[in-house]
Amino acid sequence: MNKQTSGTKLTEVRVEDAIGMRLAHDLTRIVPGEFKGRLFKKGHIVTESDIPKLLDIGKEHIYIMELGEGELHEDDAALRMAQAFTGEGITLSEPHEGKVSLKSGMLGLAQIDGALVESINRLGEIALATVRNHTVVKPGNPIASTRVIPLFVEESKVAGVEKLAAAYREQHDGRSPLSIRPFKPFRIGLLTTGGEVFSGRIQDKFGPAVRSKAAEYGSEVIEQRFAPDDRHTIVKEIHYLLAAGYDMILVTGGMSVDPDDRTPAAISEAGTDVVSYGTPMLPGSMLLMGYLKGVPILGLPGCVMHDPYTSFDVLLPRILAGDTITRDDIVTMGYGGLLGC
Numbered sequence: 654m655n656k657q658t659s660g661t662k663l664t665e666v667r668v669e670d671a672i673g674m675r676l677a678h679d680l681t682r683i684v685p686g687e688f689k690g691r692l693f694k695k696g697h698i699v700t701e702s703d704i705p706k707l708l709d710i711g712k713e714h715i716y717i718m719e720l721g722e723g724e725l726h727e728d729d730a731a732l733r734m735a736q737a738f739t740g741e742g743i744t745l746s747e748p749h750e751g752k753v754s755l756k757s758g759m760l761g762l763a764q765i766d767g768a769l770v771e772s773i774n775r776l777g778e779i780a781l782a783t784v785r786n787h788t789v790v791k792p793g794n795p796i797a798s799t800r801v802i803p804l805f806v807e808e809s810k811v812a813g814v815e816k817l818a819a820a821y822r823e824q825h826d827g828r829s830p831l832s833i834r835p836f837k838p839f840r841i842g843l844l845t846t847g848g849e850v851f852s853g854r855i856q857d858k859f860g861p862a863v864r865s866k867a868a869e870y871g872s873e874v875i876e877q878r879f880a881p882d883d884r885h886t887i888v889k890e891i892h893y894l895l896a897a898g899y900d901m902i903l904v905t906g907g908m909s910v911d912p913d914d915r916t917p918a919a920i921s922e923a924g925t926d927v928v929s930y931g932t933p934m935l936p937g938s939m940l941l942m943g944y945l946k947g948v949p950i951l952g953l954p955g956c957v958m959h960d961p962y963t964s965f966d967v968l969l970p971r972i973l974a975g976d977t978i979t980r981d982d983i984v985t986m987g988y989g990g991l992l993g994c
């Protein structure tokens with residue numbers, strides 16, 4: 654059966670009659686829980702032994718395709734779109750089943766313009782799927798995939814994507830709407846409050862947790878100091894860490910509502926411009942974010958010690974990527990911020 658679609662000619666051929674013919678696209682096999690991937694590559698020439706394999710994946714017919722003028726094969730279109738978005742620190746996969754993945758070549762923070770991604774997807778027939786803005790990515794992690802929905806598309810559709818990407822770059826100093834920012838190595842000063850830790854009644858568990866979270870992004874806790882639940886001592890210790898010139902000051906414990914929870918008042922008294930005391934995310938709601946003479950200072954509540962992902966894990970990578978945290982950044986964390994606790 655022949656199908657003529659705006660120039661491109663698709664001929665449906667029974668697999669038994671397709672020996673010696675070239676496949677027009679990748680063919681996928683799925684065995685749930687075992688395998689999902691390409692069984693035959695685009696361009697493969699069908700042999701007699703392929704026939705049972707094709708029937709096993711439910712293909713009784715294959716397409717033979719002659720592309721029309723001004724039309725693009727799904728793989729070529731997906732590749733062109735991926736090339737329109739790629740940039741420093743990003744590598745492209747080969748086209749695969751009409752899809753190309755953009756992968757991070759480094760550890761960093763994904764910078765994704767959600768509004769532009771929506772504009773691209775409004776064009777229809779093509780898809781751009783990305784990770785969320787401010788996702789931490791490691792080498793090899795995907796940040797986006799381009800995909801073409803039909804087997805071929807009008808070249809003008811892809812040109813439309815390229816135009817939107819190019820216009821974005823023009824307005825943003827050449828930066829793609831999908832990019833990765835590296836982390837700066839911060840030298841961190843840590844102050845652990847709590848009479849029970851200061852007196853040695855219990856062993857400190859905050860230090861190891863904060864050290865390992867910082868190390869994940871290439872930063873280091875250079876010095877850890879301890880203070881009892883006394884406001885004046887906490888203020889004095891914060892000033893000591895500031896004078897020592899650390900890039901970030903973290904204060905742990907005493908962030909809640911008990912009479913011995915002195916940390917938020919002490920951070921304010923030290924002269925901090927408090928962006929927010931309280932963060933609309935669970936876990937991590939009692940976190941305080943501020944700046945002391947331009948140095949980021951955070952009051953970390955108890956959950957940071959034991960929970961693998963809290964509001965601290967949202968804010969830390971952003972600060973290390975060079976962002977200044979605003980009140981708006983904090984208030985928008987509530988929507989989608991209920992993760993547990």
Ligand SMILES: Nc1nc2c(c(=O)[nH]1)N[C@H]1C(S)=C(S)[C@@H](COP(=O)(O)OP(=O)(O)OC[C@H]3O[C@@H](n4cnc5c(N)ncnc54)[C@H](O)[C@@H]3O)O[C@H]1N2
Binds near residue numbers: 937
């Ligand atoms: N009535 C309310 N209760 C609680 C609230 C609230 O808003 N109203 N908030 C809850 C949240 S959220 C958290 S988180 C916790 C604890 O917050 P804090 O940051 O004030 O934690 P602490 O009171 O200092 O300690 C709690 C717990 O953790 C142990 N701890 C503290 N520091 C260390 C350390 N360095 N090493 C080991 N263990 C440590 C401490 O001994 C306590 O057992 O409050 C909720 N409650």
Ligand code: MOO
Binds near residue numbers: 936954955956957994
């Ligand atoms: O602030 Mo708590 O730190 O949400 O568990």
